[in-house]
Amino acid sequence: MNYLAATAVQNPIKDGSKIPYVLDILPHLKVGDAAPRENLKEFLNRWKEIQHPHIVVDAAFGSLDMASTVNDWGGTATLSCNSSTHCFLWEVLSTNLPPGTWRIAYHPETHLLASCHAVTDDNGKKHYQQIISSHWTVELPIEDADGNPTVEDQMPVFKEEELAKLKVAQLREICKKYQIRQGKKKGDFIEKILKRSETVHQHAHQVDHIFKSISSDQISDPAPPHDLYKEWFSLIDKADKRWYSVEDSHRHEAWQTKLALGILRIAVMNAWVYASNFNYAHWIAWRESLLKELLAK
Numbered sequence: 001m002n003y004l005a006a007t008a009v010q011n012p013i014k015d016g017s018k019i020p021y022v023l024d025i026l027p028h029l030k031v032g033d034a035a036p037r038e039n040l041k042e043f044l045n046r047w048k049e050i051q052h053p054h055i056v057v058d059a060a061f062g063s064l065d066m067a068s069t070v071n072d073w074g075g076t077a078t079l080s081c082n083s084s085t086h087c088f089l090w091e092v093l094s095t096n097l098p099p100g101t102w103r104i105a106y107h108p109e110t111h112l113l114a115s116c117h118a119v120t121d122d123n124g125k126k127h128y129q130q131i132i133s134s135h136w137t138v139e140l141p142i143e144d145a146d147g148n149p150t151v152e153d154q155m156p157v158f159k160e161e162e163l164a165k166l167k168v169a170q171l172r173e174i175c176k177k178y179q180i181r182q183g184k185k186k187g188d189f190i191e192k193i194l195k196r197s198e199t200v201h202q203h204a205h206q207v208d209h210i211f212k213s214i215s216s217d218q219i220s221d222p223a224p225p226h227d228l229y230k231e232w233f234s235l236i237d238k239a240d241k242r243w244y245s246v247e248d249s250h251r252h253e254a255w256q257t258k259l260a261l262g263i264l265r266i267a268v269m270n271a272w273v274y275a276s277n278f279n280y281a282h283w284i285a286w287r288e289s290l291l292k293e294l295l296a297k
Helices: 036-046 064-071 087-094 160-164 168-177 186-215 224-232 233-246 256-275 283-295
Strands: 001-011 020-025 054-057 078-082 102-107 113-118 126-133
Touching: 001 036, 001 233, 020 102, 020 233, 020 256, 036 064, 054 224, 064 078, 064 126, 078 224, 087 102, 087 113, 087 126, 113 160, 113 224, 126 224, 160 186, 168 186, 233 256, 256 283
Parallel strands: 054 078
Antiparallel strands: 001 020, 078 126, 102 113, 113 126
């Protein structure tokens, strides 16, 4: 088994159809030799092109940390995420979410988006798809859906020099009004008020937006982040499907044999994709033609 990094090229004879092309291969020689997320980082380190691509990976790789890693590397990413990873986030986003709708949480500083999509399977059972992406941008309102000011507008921006002029009794009233835990000394009061003021004015519009969403709001399908993921994540499976349609299976125990055949397999698949862009030939027919040509030599 090998870890593969793949992209897709346009099918020369069918609009909207893609054929997979493998960009890199990382040998997987024994159980536990590398974790999926470490393998993805290795692929990023090995990328030599100036332009960094958009990365689409399944839930074995998905996390906020991995999305941030891709961002820092200079690319963007759409990653599926298990419900057990950042479970608090998915619990919030899935609350009161009916099938055929989705909901997002967006962090404007990192530009990371977490999206939960409610769908039903063939048996009518509801389940959720979780996506983390750095590919999208979202504008968050400073007012709620009813036009009411958010907490950010309701609480003033407190400055240290202004608070220092107030008496402890006045500082205590501020703490009571905005439900801030009181201190024992005047400096404690000032520190706690400043900390709350800074937190509210940096993050309150995000909190208000999410609170409003989980109370009643959701977005109806289509769900672009999830549609993008479904369109691109299965490239390796599509390549495998073509290969298995012609593979003559044999059991190989030696890792050296497995590695050599794995590399040759990718070479054959990529040669077909490359040749098809000049003179398209269906996969099986092209394989048969190539075999006859090799045997003739």
